[in-house]
Amino acid sequence: MAIPLSIQWINGQLIILDQQKLPHETEYIALNTIEDVYDAIVTLKVRGAPAIGITAAYGLALAVQRHDTETLEVFHHYVKKDAVYLGSSRPTAVNLVWALGRLQQSIGSAQTVAAAKAQILAEAKRIHEEDEKACRTIGGHALDLLEGRSRVMTICNAGSIATAKYGTALAPFHLGKELGREFEVYACETRPVFQGARLTVWELQQAGVDVTLITDSMAAHTIGAKGIEAIIVGADRIAANGDTANKIGTLNLAILAAAYNIPFYVAAPVSTFDLQIPDGKNIPIEERSAEEITHSAGQPIAPNGTKVFNPVFDVTPAQYITAIITEKGIIHPDYERNIIDVFTTVSGKGEKS
Numbered sequence: 001m002a003i004p005l006s007i008q009w010i011n012g013q014l015i016i017l018d019q020q021k022l023p024h025e026t027e028y029i030a031l032n033t034i035e036d037v038y039d040a041i042v043t044l045k046v047r048g049a050p051a052i053g054i055t056a057a058y059g060l061a062l063a064v065q066r067h068d069t070e071t072l073e074v075f076h077h078y079v080k081k082d083a084v085y086l087g088s089s090r091p092t093a094v095n096l097v098w099a100l101g102r103l104q105q106s107i108g109s110a111q112t113v114a115a116a117k118a119q120i121l122a123e124a125k126r127i128h129e130e131d132e133k134a135c136r137t138i139g140g141h142a143l144d145l146l147e148g149r150s151r152v153m154t155i156c157n158a159g160s161i162a163t164a165k166y167g168t169a170l171a172p173f174h175l176g177k178e179l180g181r182e183f184e185v186y187a188c189e190t191r192p193v194f195q196g197a198r199l200t201v202w203e204l205q206q207a208g209v210d211v212t213l214i215t216d217s218m219a220a221h222t223i224g225a226k227g228i229e230a231i232i233v234g235a236d237r238i239a240a241n242g243d244t245a246n247k248i249g250t251l252n253l254a255i256l257a258a259a260y261n262i263p264f265y266v267a268a269p270v271s272t273f274d275l276q277i278p279d280g281k282n283i284p285i286e287e288r289s290a291e292e293i294t295h296s297a298g299q300p301i302a303p304n305g306t307k308v309f310n311p312v313f314d315v316t317p318a319q320y321i322t323a324i325i326t327e328k329g330i331i332h333p334d335y336e337r338n339i340i341d342v343f344t345t346v347s348g349k350g351e352k353s
């Protein structure tokens, strides 16, 4: 039994777990070019907000190696161009542009192109390491909040394979396993591309955590029938007022939690907050292809030419969120004020660091 990892930097190579092949095949692939990295993010070979940020960071570190002879000024220009390209791979998870921004900032003081290249790689590794630590800390805070509660529902995959390790929403289950605390996890299948069924169930089984799969439409019934005591989800972007974008279907669960009077927790590192965005209305929501809905396992399940709406994230208004669990601590309602407090404590400037 082990917690699976999705991203590794081994001997100068970026290796990822191909999440499109799960659960049937556990295949690790090398991403060698910026185009490989872009494609892996777009096609969900690697997915989950923190994992996208880490992969893109390594992708930029790989990409800049090919800019050999330019002056520092020209080099900066190419770094920016590469970052814009990688940053356009997916719109909703803010960790992507956050990580790329951090890498660009990291070369401000470099005196040579070689030094700048080394600094970009070092910063990518730092982001990777920091995320693992952040997720473990989130797991600890979540365990405190879940004291006395063991039947927990989740959606999508906000697990180890969506981050450096441990995950966000799944961190308490992994950490709980390490500490001898058992949970019964109910995983929503998460249509249309089944991150819950394919990824969360696989990941928790690998780690020896008790997990039960339900379809998304069974959530309301299951909360009552199985005595679900809490819901915990990840996040792709959290606005300054606490409104949270996460996988489509998250809002349904938040409303159900309110109806059943059980806590609804969001777990996310500070890299998932976007303080430039005042509220959820301003979060860009990715729409993906119609085939994700009209087809299943390559076979049509709807008439040819069916009109489709396929938003892959929704926004849960802050009022439904019992607490937001970060590595800097647990943020309670009155989010507008309490989020700023956390960020002020983090850097002293209201900026995340």
Ligand SMILES: CSC[C@@H](O)[C@@H](O)C(=O)COP(=O)(O)O
Residues within 6 Å of the ligand: 047, 048, 049, 050, 093, 155, 156, 157, 158, 159, 162, 163, 167, 168, 169, 195, 233, 234, 235, 236, 246, 247, 248, 312
């Ligand atoms: C720790 S990952 C948190 C979220 O990114 C996760 O729940 C989610 O919505 C991922 O969506 P995906 O489309 O699979 O990238």
